[in-house]
Amino acid sequence: MNITSQLPDAASLKQQAKRLRSHLAAQGRDISHSAALETLAHQHGYRDWNTLSAAAAEVERGRNERADMSAQFQVGGWVRGAYLGQPFTGEILGVQALSNGQYRLTLHFDDPVDVVEFDSFSAFRQRVTAIVRPDGVSPKKRSDGTPHLSLEG
Numbered sequence: 001m002n003i004t005s006q007l008p009d010a011a012s013l014k015q016q017a018k019r020l021r022s023h024l025a026a027q028g029r030d031i032s033h034s035a036a037l038e039t040l041a042h043q044h045g046y047r048d049w050n051t052l053s054a055a056a057a058e059v060e061r062g063r064n065e066r067a068d069m070s071a072q073f074q075v076g077g078w079v080r081g082a083y084l085g086q087p088f089t090g091e092i093l094g095v096q097a098l099s100n101g102q103y104r105l106t107l108h109f110d111d112p113v114d115v116v117e118f119d120s121f122s123a124f125r126q127r128v129t130a131i132v133r134p135d136g137v138s139p140k141k142r143s144d145g146t147p148h149l150s151l152e153g
Contacts (some may be wrong), residue, residue: 003064007044007056007059007145008056008141008144008145008146009056009059009060009145010053010056010057010060012141012144012145013037013040013044013052013053013056014037016040016144017033017036017037017039017040018033018072019115020039020040021033021036022034029128034049037049037052040052042065057145060095063133067135067153068134068135069135069136069151069153070103071135072136072153073092073095073103073105074092074095075092075093075094075095076091076092077091077092078090078091078092079091079092079107079151079152080151081136081149081150081151081152082146082149082150082153083107083109083113083115083125083128083130083148083149084113084115084142084148084149085117085142085146086113086115088107088109088110088111089109089111090107090108090109090110090111091107091108091110092105092106092107093107093127094106094129095106098131101133101134102131102132102133102134102139103131103132103133103134104129104130104131105109105129105130105131105132105149106127106128106129107127107128107129107130108126108127108138109127109128110123111127112124112125112126113126128149130148130149132149132151136150136151136152136153137149137150137151138150
């Protein structure tokens, strides 16, 4: 998975810019919203906000065009993907079709996944339950805009 495919959507990027402004304002350094957007673009490796925004829109279109993989949501099925940004392989222990077209999956990872990103602390999960759309991506997202769970087809 390349970094571009992990790029948050534009709404998440704008929230990041708001948090950056708030953080800097608390330190007595006021910047405009557009300056925060430009700073964010540079942090993500883009020349300016317009370029970053266009890249985020392209990534979001790709996410929305993912194939329906719900036929693969079978108890005992093997899956791989990323959970909270960590790669995994595992088995589907439970599947529940929800009325809104989404699925509740219970997964057992082959190897426990560390869900904490701090060097001095770890919290491992081996069994998780998550809601996913038919494309295998959870609608819930982390603060950086990446989905909690993303299955590979």
